[in-house]
Amino acid sequence: MSIVTLTTDFGLKDYHLPVIKAKLLSLSKDVNIVDISHIISPYNILEAAFTLKAAYPHFPNNTIHIIGVDSIYSPENKHLLVKFNNQIFIGPDNGIFSLINDGGVFEYIKEINHPLSEKSTFPVLDVFTDIAGEVLNRYKISAVDRENDQLKKWIKNKPNITDENELIGHVLYIDNFGNLVTDIHKDLFNKFIDGRKFEIALSHIKINQVFDTYHAYTDMSNKVKYRFVSGEALAIFNSLNFLEIALYRSNPNHGGSAASLLGMRVDDSIIIRISH
Amino acid sequence: MSIVTLTTDFGLKDYHLPVIKAKLLSLSKDVNIVDISHIISPYNILEAAFTLKAAYPHFPNNTIHIIGVDSIYSPENKHLLVKFNNQIFIGPDNGIFSLINDGGVFEYIKEINHPLSEKSTFPVLDVFTDIAGEVLNRYKISAVDRENDQLKKWIKNKPNITDENELIGHVLYIDNFGNLVTDIHKDLFNKFIDGRKFEIALSHIKINQVFDTYHAYTDMSNKVKYRFVSGEALAIFNSLNFLEIALYRSNPNHGGSAASLLGMRVDDSIIIRISH
Amino acid sequence: MSIVTLTTDFGLKDYHLPVIKAKLLSLSKDVNIVDISHIISPYNILEAAFTLKAAYPHFPNNTIHIIGVDSIYSPENKHLLVKFNNQIFIGPDNGIFSLINDGGVFEYIKEINHPLSEKSTFPVLDVFTDIAGEVLNRYKISAVDRENDQLKKWIKNKPNITDENELIGHVLYIDNFGNLVTDIHKDLFNKFIDGRKFEIALSHIKINQVFDTYHAYTDMSNKVKYRFVSGEALAIFNSLNFLEIALYRSNPNHGGSAASLLGMRVDDSIIIRISH
Numbered sequence: 001m002s003i004v005t006l007t008t009d010f011g012l013k014d015y016h017l018p019v020i021k022a023k024l025l026s027l028s029k030d031v032n033i034v035d036i037s038h039i040i041s042p043y044n045i046l047e048a049a050f051t052l053k054a055a056y057p058h059f060p061n062n063t064i065h066i067i068g069v070d071s072i073y074s075p076e077n078k079h080l081l082v083k084f085n086n087q088i089f090i091g092p093d094n095g096i097f098s099l100i101n102d103g104g105v106f107e108y109i110k111e112i113n114h115p116l117s118e119k120s121t122f123p124v125l126d127v128f129t130d131i132a133g134e135v136l137n138r139y140k141i142s143a144v145d146r147e148n149d150q151l152k153k154w155i156k157n158k159p160n161i162t163d164e165n166e167l168i169g170h171v172l173y174i175d176n177f178g179n180l181v182t183d184i185h186k187d188l189f190n191k192f193i194d195g196r197k198f199e200i201a202l203s204h205i206k207i208n209q210v211f212d213t214y215h216a217y218t219d220m221s222n223k224v225k226y227r228f229v230s231g232e233a234l235a236i237f238n239s240l241n242f243l244e245i246a247l248y249r250s251n252p253n254h255g256g257s258a259a260s261l262l263g264m265r266v267d268d269s270i271i272i273r274i275s276h
Numbered sequence: 277m278s279i280v281t282l283t284t285d286f287g288l289k290d291y292h293l294p295v296i297k298a299k300l301l302s303l304s305k306d307v308n309i310v311d312i313s314h315i316i317s318p319y320n321i322l323e324a325a326f327t328l329k330a331a332y333p334h335f336p337n338n339t340i341h342i343i344g345v346d347s348i349y350s351p352e353n354k355h356l357l358v359k360f361n362n363q364i365f366i367g368p369d370n371g372i373f374s375l376i377n378d379g380g381v382f383e384y385i386k387e388i389n390h391p392l393s394e395k396s397t398f399p400v401l402d403v404f405t406d407i408a409g410e411v412l413n414r415y416k417i418s419a420v421d422r423e424n425d426q427l428k429k430w431i432k433n434k435p436n437i438t439d440e441n442e443l444i445g446h447v448l449y450i451d452n453f454g455n456l457v458t459d460i461h462k463d464l465f466n467k468f469i470d471g472r473k474f475e476i477a478l479s480h481i482k483i484n485q486v487f488d489t490y491h492a493y494t495d496m497s498n499k500v501k502y503r504f505v506s507g508e509a510l511a512i513f514n515s516l517n518f519l520e521i522a523l524y525r526s527n528p529n530h531g532g533s534a535a536s537l538l539g540m541r542v543d544d545s546i547i548i549r550i551s552h
Numbered sequence: 553m554s555i556v557t558l559t560t561d562f563g564l565k566d567y568h569l570p571v572i573k574a575k576l577l578s579l580s581k582d583v584n585i586v587d588i589s590h591i592i593s594p595y596n597i598l599e600a601a602f603t604l605k606a607a608y609p610h611f612p613n614n615t616i617h618i619i620g621v622d623s624i625y626s627p628e629n630k631h632l633l634v635k636f637n638n639q640i641f642i643g644p645d646n647g648i649f650s651l652i653n654d655g656g657v658f659e660y661i662k663e664i665n666h667p668l669s670e671k672s673t674f675p676v677l678d679v680f681t682d683i684a685g686e687v688l689n690r691y692k693i694s695a696v697d698r699e700n701d702q703l704k705k706w707i708k709n710k711p712n713i714t715d716e717n718e719l720i721g722h723v724l725y726i727d728n729f730g731n732l733v734t735d736i737h738k739d740l741f742n743k744f745i746d747g748r749k750f751e752i753a754l755s756h757i758k759i760n761q762v763f764d765t766y767h768a769y770t771d772m773s774n775k776v777k778y779r780f781v782s783g784e785a786l787a788i789f790n791s792l793n794f795l796e797i798a799l800y801r802s803n804p805n806h807g808g809s810a811a812s813l814l815g816m817r818v819d820d821s822i823i824i825r826i827s828h
Binding site: 010011012013014015016017018019021022023025028029041042043072073074118119120121122125126 | 312313316453
Binding site: 038040077177212214236 | 563567568570578625674678722
């Protein structure tokens with residue numbers, strides 16, 4: 001059974017999603033459709049890229065990933081069929097592939113030559129789903145090979161060691177619990193800190209320890225030093241190994257989240273300073 | 277593998293949906309369940325009909341569509357098994373079938389004779405899913421044939437050419453982006469306009485061009501005449517070929533949508549006037 | 553085909569859900585994943601237990617149910633593999649199993665011995681999904697048997713007959729329509745009332761009849777006694793046979809729900825008094 005995933009900003013209410021699924025099921029009886037997310041903020045390429053980048057490596061080889069965010073064709077936003085890390089992607093050339101692959105090698109980049117690309121107001125259905133069906137059925141696809149350097153690049157902020165005592169990172173994503181996922185990887189963090197004392201300054205709150213696990217945070221031996229209460233801000237390396245600022249057991253609908261209480265948004269800076 | 281779709285106002289939180297799916301999977305191992313939408317506004321038959329009408333033709337023949345909106349049995353709201361356009365529908369006689377089939381021919385209309393219909397507070401589970409199982413397993417179904425004219429009709433507003441210079445349509449649906457889908461089909465619009473100049477009056481905004489595609493809207497050559505900016509109101513024929521009023525690349529959560537900025541709701545009128 | 557269900561508070565936006573599904577599909581090609589709910593309120597064990605308790609009995613025998621609510625490991629919150637009523641559950645020892653099984657017999661309770669339990673910030677992926685794969689593939693699972701009395705118990709309010717004229721129950725759950733599901737079972741209610749007249753006192757509203765079906769409520773013969781209008785409060789035994797307070801055909805987004813109009817929340821008391 002082949003797998004096709006869908007990442008869109010279509011929401012869960014409208015007819016767009018079931019229509020895409022109906023067409024995929026008509027094109028191939030042997031397809032398993034997996035929703036990545038459909039409540040990507042409208043046109044938010046960064047959010048879609050973050051989500052799909054985290055999810056795609058867990059799928060079996062040759063899974064097809066359809067991207068339906070900012071996918072209306074224009075001469076500056078052509079439709080692509082792309083392969084890397086043994087996974088196949090179909091989506092628009094809006095910079096999202098440079099974010100998902102993030103410096104990696106491309107097995108191929110093909111500019112799709114589809115009669116409906118220019119005309120369609122619903123290219124995920126008219127073009128992307130069609131191409132997925134052609135891949136599933138091993139038909140020959142009408143497309144032109146592109147070089148890597150012809151792919152649109154998304155220039156994003158990178159975490160930056162400004163001097164030996166300061167590391168500036170950024171909020172990459174705010175998750176369902178309102179936790180702030182940053183772009184500071186555990187390896188970069190540890191290399192920068194190198195055993196020194198530090199302070200993460202966040203609005204009115206200062207944090208000077210990063211936990212590897214929630215268990216370490218809630219460990220009895222730490223309870224003296226760290227108040228172990230719901231709603232306390234803490235720093236942790238998350239399951240992707242990125243620094244994350246969370247409120248312990250917070251509910252974003254009652255009492256707020258890290259994002260709301262610290263007043264922080266995607267792309268805001270997070271500064272880590274060595275303390276003396 | 278057989279396909280069963282679900283269109284309900286049950287939302288995504290409660291136990292109702294997984295219970296229905298569990299029962300379907302118990303009745304037939306070979307069933308693929310596809311969600312159409314479960315966030316139909318409560319009891320909103322128009323919204324459910326619009327969504328299912330747009331989605332169902334894309335499914336393979338003999339797909340079974342279960343409708344769980346306003347489905348509690350009453351003598352005025354009996355339970356039906358209906359077939360048209362090679363698709364099978366199970367749902368209440370609340371007018372929704374006249375909206376979905378919209379003047380088309382019915383292959384059959386059967387009034388379901390189920391021991392739990394009258395008693396059940398959860399007829400989608402107790403009755404509709406049961407009947408779907410009987411259809412899937414090709415059992416004989418206890419039901420009484422009905423004539424087309426015994427089916428409940430939903431009388432809805434129709435687009436109306438009031439005189440040779442005025443066409444009045446209505447908002448049929450507000451989609452996930454807050455775009456206003458109207459009941460004015462491209463064919464009706466073109467027949468009415470017949471090459472003349474026109475004006476679509478919407479609150480404080482006037483539009484005098486309808487684009488066939490977003491690409492046409494964003495085409496370089498139009499940039500002089502039309503400001504190509506996020507948030508501009510535009511008219512377009514959507515993928516269903518109905519006139520749609522959209523804000524270009526709007527995010528309904530930040531900065532508003534066509535629906536919120538124009539203060540328009542489902543059933544509101546949209547007037548197109550010939551300008552001289 | 554084996555079935556695995558997921559009950560979590562992860563929401564529908566983030567990468568967590570598709571990653572879990574990807575891993576399950578990698579571990580077994582023959583698995584059908586069914587979502588119970590992912591919009592359980594964060595850390596809300598009662599809500600997760602209510603939902604899964606209502607849904608699980610409808611699944612085929614040997615379905616695997618993964619619980620991802622409050623699942624971070626601690627010495628007080630170990631990871632369990634549990635079987636009862638021919639269904640298999642994987643989740644944390646936070647009291648949820650005592651709520652779902654509710655006094656029933658356990659076929660087995662096993663404390664999972666997994667190398668990642670203590671370390672993981674995402675145990676549903678790292679531990680629970682892994683164990684589900686081992687169950688699906690009939691591998692031997694490293695775990696220690698536990699006795700029933702070593703399972704964490706959740707002490708919750710029980711409906712209480714305080715004297716022969718007063719029954720006090722509680723709001724157990726607020727559903728998608730804003731209806732109040734109570735913990736008063738039809739059998740207990742009928743035994744207490746025993747043919748006497750009663751009054752359910754709810755804020756400014758008094759109800760003195762419980763309907764078995766919506767059809768009974770809307771039955772023509774009752775229309776004289778009971779105003780048959782949208783928005784009227786009524787009491788009904790729901791599909792689980794628990795007393796439920798609903799507003800007739802209410803839309804929680806427009807005009808309010810039973811929960812909002814009566815100002816009631818989960819765990820609030822509902823008092824039924826015999827009237828003389």
